[in-house]
Amino acid sequence: EVQLLESGGGLVQPGGSLRLSCAASGFAFSSSAMNWVRQAPGKGLEWVSAISGSGGSTFYADSVKGRFTISRDTSKNTLYLQMNSLRAEDTAMYYCAKDPRSGGYDSRGYYGYFDYWGQGTLVTVSS
């Protein structure tokens, strides 16, 4: 059974940092691209970032580029999102989401959909 368990959310002041983690199990972690997708309270879904199965390719939404860094540790089956220079508009539930394919990207960007999602971790940016 595929399981994705996020952690690391919380309350942080504007300009602060947080590191989210997503522990994965039940599938070949290194074979799947992984993503972070967020949802502001009462709002819709926004793709944030993706990383290839090997970790060699990373992709970001323009809204977080230069502030967020996605990474993965295949030895720990864990996905990370380092979030710096946080803003009020980053307040959201952050979901870890798995791409069913090992590919789905090229030199221009990432083109994935998501077959499994974690329960999410809430990030609140407020003073």
Added chain:
Amino acid sequence: DIVMTQSPDSLAVSLGERATINCRSSQSVLYSSNNKNYLAWYQQKPGQPPKLLFYWASTRESGVPDRFSGSGSGTDFTLTISRLQAEDVAVYYCQQYYATPGTFGQGTRVEIK
């Protein structure tokens, strides 16, 4: 970015009746080289993460009841629930993965009349 627009924003349907949700993309998401529409549908129940229903516009994810169907091509897509059940109350989202960044529709809330 490709803009995904769903209609209606919400709808109320009687149990056992049909619910139809539309999704339109600002440009075609049909890739001519493989004739596939890069369009997915998700269901999000209150307090839960989204759940994949369809990919490639009409390929049903394993375990999704066959009262759900996905159709359409190019820029216009439809999610149909043929006989609404109480457990289908949720917000439904379409997503294009034809171009980066992938983008979602604003969501359609389905309720029981």
